[in-house]
Amino acid sequence: MSAAPAAHPQPEPFVDDGLRAALAPTARPPRASALSACLTFGWRGMLKIKHVPEQLLDVTLTPVLFLLMFTYLFGGALAGSTTQYLQYLLPGMLVQSVLFTAVYSGVTLNTDVTKGVVDRFRSLPVWKPAPLVGAVLGDSVRYALGATVVVALGLLMGFRPQAGVVGVIAAMALVVVFASGLAWVFTTVGMILRSPSAVMNSGFMALFPLIFLSNIFVDPATLPGWLEAFVGVNPISHLVTAVRGLMAGTVTAGQIGLVLASTAVLTAVFAPLTVRLYRGKG
16 A cells, blocks of 8 residues: 655745734724815815826916016007006906916816716715815915915016015905815705816806906096996905905905905805715715
8 A cells, every 4th residue: 555645735825024013903093084185175275286197287377478468459448557557456356367277176176076076085984075175275375376476576567565474464364265265156056967068168258257347457446437336346356456455565454354254154055055065976
């Protein structure tokens, strides 16, 4: 009877020390707070700018073109000199440039929805509105960049704010705050419409009348009575008036309060609506 073949010992599988440590039972990490989750999603928005810098063209190039064209084409006809018109125009162009940028908050959100990214966000163990709040916070950096471009170009062209650096910074901050409130309007639109291009087109179509039927370009006193009345109640006109006052050192508490109240109303109405649509998406 032949002897049974000797059994060879099976080699022990190699396990990396790092993998062993990762698989070892440990305490579950704490759940991210609402603030840290919002900041993380805000950082995600800034990283998208880093990896796709072409999206900054609308933030940097478009304000430059608008400011140059309106100053040198219409300044002499409207104010007698381009330098004098620049003093009137630049605060309004600052508002226009930043508010147009707010449309992209809705475009970006709609892109995430159509690509399925939002479905992954909703499965994460974080505060549910964190992706929305973080995106708006991240976009505020884009607003600040656009405002800086307009002010820097204006200074090179000869704009001289009477309130100095403090007034300019305060004016920029006020515009960014209002734009963040307005962004919730476009995020709501972004949750309703079906494509990013539709969000962009509808956003610009809604903003154009409000922008041009305001006190950005001309003194409302030169307009027909019915149009002057509309300009007087236009929230963008209130923002421009406050920004001009901050840069000139003549702003009143009532002017700033009116802008902040408008921002609060926009946020109170459209932020919960966006969150509701976001939770029901699927």
